[in-house]
Amino acid sequence: MNPLxxxxxxxxxxxxxxxxxxxxxxxxxxxxxxxxxxxxxxVFSIYSLVTTGENPSLYKVGGWEPVNRIPIxxxxxxxxxxxxxxxxxxxxxxxxxxYSISYIKRYTxxxxxxxxxxxxxxxxxxxxxxxxxxxxxVFLEISVISSYALVAFGVEKNExxxxxxxxxxxxxxSFLILFGIALIYWNTKTLNIADIREVFKTxxxxxxxxxxELLILSGFGLKAAIIPFHAWLPDAHSSAPSPISAMLSGVxxxxxGIYVIIRLFFNMFEISDSMSxxxxxxxxxSMVIGVFLAIGQWDIKRLLxxxxxxQMGYVVLSIGMGMILISRGGRSDIAALAVAxxxxxxxxxxxxxxxxxxxxxxxxxxxxxxxxxxxxxxxKSMPATSATSFIASMSISGxxxxxxxxxxxxxxxAAVMAKFYLLAALAVIVSIITLASFxxxxxxxxxxxxxxNHDRKIKEVPFPMIFSMIVxxxxxxxxxxxxxxxxxxxxxxxxINILTDPAKYSTFIIGI
Amino acid sequence: MIVYLLCxxxxxxxxxxxxxxxxxxxxxxxxxxxxxxxxLLFALVGYIDGGVAPIVDPADPVxxxxxxxxxxxxxxxxxxxxxxxxxxMAVIIRLYRKYGTFDIREIKNLRG
Numbered sequence: 223m224n225p226l227x228x229x230x231x232x233x234x235x236x237x238x239x240x241x242x243x244x245x246x247x248x249x250x251x252x253x254x255x256x257x258x259x260x261x262x263x264x265v266f267s268i269y270s271l272v273t274t275g276e277n278p279s280l281y282k283v284g285g286w287e288p289v290n291r292i293p294i295x296x297x298x299x300x301x302x303x304x305x306x307x308x309x310x311x312x313x314x315x316x317x318x319x320x321y322s323i324s325y326i327k328r329y330t331x332x333x334x335x336x337x338x339x340x341x342x343x344x345x346x347x348x349x350x351x352x353x354x355x356x357x358x359x360v361f362l363e364i365s366v367i368s369s370y371a372l373v374a375f376g377v378e379k380n381e382x383x384x385x386x387x388x389x390x391x392x393x394x395x396s397f398l399i400l401f402g403i404a405l406i407y408w409n410t411k412t413l414n415i416a417d418i419r420e421v422f423k424t425x426x427x428x429x430x431x432x433x434x435e436l437l438i439l440s441g442f443g444l445k446a447a448i449i450p451f452h453a454w455l456p457d458a459h460s461s462a463p464s465p466i467s468a469m470l471s472g473v474x475x476x477x478x479g480i481y482v483i484i485r486l487f488f489n490m491f492e493i494s495d496s497m498s499x500x501x502x503x504x505x506x507x508s509m510v511i512g513v514f515l516a517i518g519q520w521d522i523k524r525l526l527x528x529x530x531x532x533q534m535g536y537v538v539l540s541i542g543m544g545m546i547l548i549s550r551g552g553r554s555d556i557a558a559l560a561v562a563x564x565x566x567x568x569x570x571x572x573x574x575x576x577x578x579x580x581x582x583x584x585x586x587x588x589x590x591x592x593x594x595x596x597x598x599x600x601x602k603s604m605p606a607t608s609a610t611s612f613i614a615s616m617s618i619s620g621x622x623x624x625x626x627x628x629x630x631x632x633x634x635x636a637a638v639m640a641k642f643y644l645l646a647a648l649a650v651i652v653s654i655i656t657l658a659s660f661x662x663x664x665x666x667x668x669x670x671x672x673x674x675n676h677d678r679k680i681k682e683v684p685f686p687m688i689f690s691m692i693v694x695x696x697x698x699x700x701x702x703x704x705x706x707x708x709x710x711x712x713x714x715x716x717x718i719n720i721l722t723d724p725a726k727y728s729t730f731i732i733g734i
Numbered sequence: 735m736i737v738y739l740l741c742x743x744x745x746x747x748x749x750x751x752x753x754x755x756x757x758x759x760x761x762x763x764x765x766x767x768x769x770x771x772x773x774l775l776f777a778l779v780g781y782i783d784g785g786v787a788p789i790v791d792p793a794d795p796v797x798x799x800x801x802x803x804x805x806x807x808x809x810x811x812x813x814x815x816x817x818x819x820x821x822x823m824a825v826i827i828r829l830y831r832k833y834g835t836f837d838i839r840e841i842k843n844l845r846g
Contacts, residue, residue: 356807363814370821374828380843382829387844389822390752393765396818397772400811401745404776407804457844 224279226266227298230308230351231361234259234344238337245333253323256336260316260343267308274305276716278727280353280734291732293414297353299731302716306565307350307481310572313697314472315343318465321580321690324683325465325587335375335463341368342469346477353731354413355403359396362478366392366445369474373462384454384461391454395444402437405430415490416731419724426492435491439483439501446479448538449508452531456515459527460592464583467523471530472576476568480534484541484564489720489727493549502542502645509535510648513655520594522582525663526575529618532652533571539649540564540633543640548722556639558722562714563632570625570701574617577694581611584683584691585667594666601668603680606688608668610695615664617698619657625698628705737778744771758826758836762819769815773808780804 237259245252278301286295300308319339326335345365352358370392374385407413409430410421440451447455455475459467487493487501512532519525541564547557584607585600586592601608617624620631630653637646682688703709720727748771751764780801788799826836833841 356810360810360814363818367814367817367821370825374825377828379832382825382832383841383844386758386822386825386829386841389818389825390761390765393818393822394749394752394768397745397768400772401775404772404779404804407776408779411801413803461844 224281224300226270227279227281227300227351228283229266230263230347231344233262234340234347238340238344241333241337241340252333252336256319256340257316257323259340260312260319263312263343263347264316267305267312270300271305271309271713274300274302274716275712276302276719278302278720278730280731288732292412293417293732296357297414297416297731298351299353299416300351301720301727301730302718303481303485303565303720304350306569306713306717307477308347310569311343311346311350311473311477314572314576315339315469317576317690317693318468318580321468321583321687322463322465323686325583325687326463328587329375329463335372338368338372338375339466339469341365342372342474346473349478350481353415355406355415355418356413358482359399359403362399362445362482363396365474365478366396369466369470372466373458373470375463375466376461380457381461384457388454388458391444391451395441395451397441398437398444399441402434402441405434405437414731415486416728419490419728420732422490422492423725428494431491432494432497435487435494435497438486439497442479442483442486443504446475446483446534446538447531448479448504448534449511449531450504452508452512455531456524456527459530459579460521460523464523464579464586467527467583468576468579471527471579472572475530475534476572480537480541480568483538484721487545488722488724493545493724495546495549498542498545498549502539502546505535505538505540505542506645506648507535508532509539509652513652513659517655517659521592522585522594522663522667523579523592525594525659526578526582529656529659530571530575532656533567533575533618535652536630536633536649537564537568537571539645540567540636543636543642543645544722547640548724552640554722556636558718559632560636560640561721562718563629563636565714565717566632566704567626567629569704570617570629570698573694573697573701574614574624574626577610577614577691577698578618580687580691580694581607581614584687587683587687588680594663597667598670599668600680604668604682606682606691610691611668612664613695613698615660619660620653621657623699623702625701625704628702632705738775741771741775741778744768744774747771756838758829758838761838762822762826765822766815766819769818773811773815776804776808776811 241252241255281298283296342365345361348361370385370389374381410418444451459471508531512528516525516528540560544557544560617626620627634646634649748764748768752761755761782800785798785800788802
């Protein structure tokens with residue numbers, strides 16, 4: 223029993239409640255409390271990252287002990303993969319909330335913003351910590367309902383339309399997920415992920431579970447915006463306030479989408495050849511189509527949103543290659559390398575895409591437009607924004623000293639070693655197109671002469687925004703260290719071990 | 735078997751409504767139909783023919799009980815469904831105030 227685990231859910235929920243109550247009496251308390259909540263969670267998640275390693279820990283809600291080795295209570299599980307995603311959620315969450323202190327002053331009802339933000343973080347922490355299917359669904363709904371409200375926070379035409387579209391597709395995804403959970407429960411009579419795996423060992427009815435697998439994949443694929451399900455993402459991510467865009471793009475699609483897909487398809491379902499080929503195909507499609515949709519955009523946040531689809535394609539592609547190698551009994555070291563590339567890119571994407579959305583927010587805050595054609599020459603007047611966005615652009619395009627280079631390199635090496643030469647070539651081409659697209663962004667926003675004179679003087683954004691952007695850009699540089707032995711063995715290796723050995727997770731959970 | 739298929743048909747009815755209706759309120763109603771078809775399936779999963787409510791009475795040893803877990807899960811899911819419907823209605827009312835119409839063809843600012 224690890225007493226730290228429930229705090230990841232309890233603290234943000236209590237924070238959201240206290241913000242609503244106490245801000246009535248103390249002005250300005252909401253910013254302070256939300257930052258404090260997220261800072262505490264950041265400290266806890268980094269502590270868990272250092273201490274967990276190869277030893278997963280467990281919290282049984284209500285203290286219900288298993289009967290005859292069959293779990294009957296709700297389990298919350300913390301293992302190597304969970305702590306990585308927890309760190310992403312809470313670190314990006316803290317920086318976004320600190321950034322919002324200046325940014326969100328333009329809106330009314332600030333206390334609602336901070337309360338919804340805490341709810342969203344609490345929901346995502348719950349999704350990644352939960353050890354059974356139905357709690358994944360409940361926490362997922364907590365986080366997405368608050369994100370619907372946050373997307374519509376500006377209550378103007380575009381925000382409301384984007385939020386409505388997001389709600390229809392998000393609601394559809396939730397029903398598909400619930401449908402899949404019902405089908406799985408029907409045959410296994412249990413909801414615990416580890417216990418379901420144990421039941422599957424006694425006999426796996428492929429024709430029955432194929433339908434459930436497809437429902438679960440399309441449900442969480444909608445939440446993760448993999449390409450045939452991507453329609454809501456560019457609208458929702460570009461209409462939300464910028465710190466929320468950073469959270470949605472940097473964290474939410476990973477925590478409630480990609481994380482659950484990886485967890486369920488590696489640790490719960492038996493990996494089948496057809497399913498892994500399907501996942502790899504979806505990943506490749508997202509990677510290629512996403513970047514082509516991005517290249518013609520002139521709205522910065524819409525451009526960044528399409529690049530999110532493309533970069534998530536890299537992650538899904540790499541994870542899918544790992545699944546193919548495991549199901550065909552290929553070399554396990556190459557499978558581990560492919561999974562490592564995917565996880566590493568997942569972490570990196572949170573850093574650079576979060577930073578890019580914060581930069582876009584800073585530009586919008588200063589000159590009041592998101593259209594690239596109306597910008598220009600901002601490098602001189604906004605040095606910090608310009609420098610940090612240069613670092614982020616180079617990271618996402620895969621230029622050597624920054625983190626994006628190493629993760630893309632690992633993915634491409636894994637593809638070549640597994641003899642998927644076409645996928646390797648596509649990954650390289652997409653990376654080059656990404657570079658072109660971001661050079662356009664840099665040139666039009668920061669270096670060209672402005673087309674017309676702005677009537678007010680442009681100056682750098684306030685301190686909290688600069689602080690968040692600089693910390694994010696330092697993360698972009700420091701995360702490249704994850705590629706090297708030493709720090710990699712602490713952070714990435716436990717996660718890879720628990721994913722590439724499918725039986726390890728369930729035998730461990732049942733064993734406690 | 736036929737009841738499970740009817741649940742799926744109900745789900746498809748809701749999906750058809752979401753795709754073809756032009757009115758925002760009708761889309762929200764179709765979403766609710768889809769939602770409740772899923773709940774119905776989940777409740778049916780726990781039903782056992784001839785089973786009684788699972789309150790164990792030592793004096794009367796009835797052997798067959800229905801599965802209580804899906805009922806608890808469906809109750810939780812209904813509460814969540816209430817929250818999503820309320821959220822959707824709030825956004826629809828705001829949209830009506832901005833555009834003055836419920837017609838989804840008139841609401842198309844976001845393109846590309």
